[in-house]
Amino acid sequence: MSQPPIIFRDEEESSQRLERKAKESPFMIIGLAGLVGALGYSAYKYKNRGTMSTSVYLMQTRVLAQGTVVSCLGLGIIYTILNNFVFNKDEKKE
Known part of the structure; x- marks a missing residue:
C-alpha cells in the first residue's frame, strides 16, 4: 500500500x-x-512620526521595505549577469 503524504516538513x-x-x-x-532592518527601523521611529497619520506612515514603511528588497534582488541579477556573461571564466578556447 502507498504511504500517506507528508504534511509537515522536518x-x-x-x-x-x-x-x-x-x-x-x-x-x-x-x-x-x-x-527586517527597514521594518525594525520604522517600528522604532513610529512614536516620533509627528502629525502624520498612521496609514500614511505605514504606506511609507511599505515603500521603504519593498524598495530595499527590490534593490537587493536587482543587484543580485546584475551580479549574476556580470559573472555569467561579462567576466565568464569558463570560456571554451577553440
Missing part, C-alpha cells in the same frame, strides 16, 4: 533548504535582512 529539511538558497542567491538573504 526542521532539518527547512534549514538545509535555507542553506542551499543562501548559497545559490546570497542577495535574496541580504534583501530579507534589509527588509
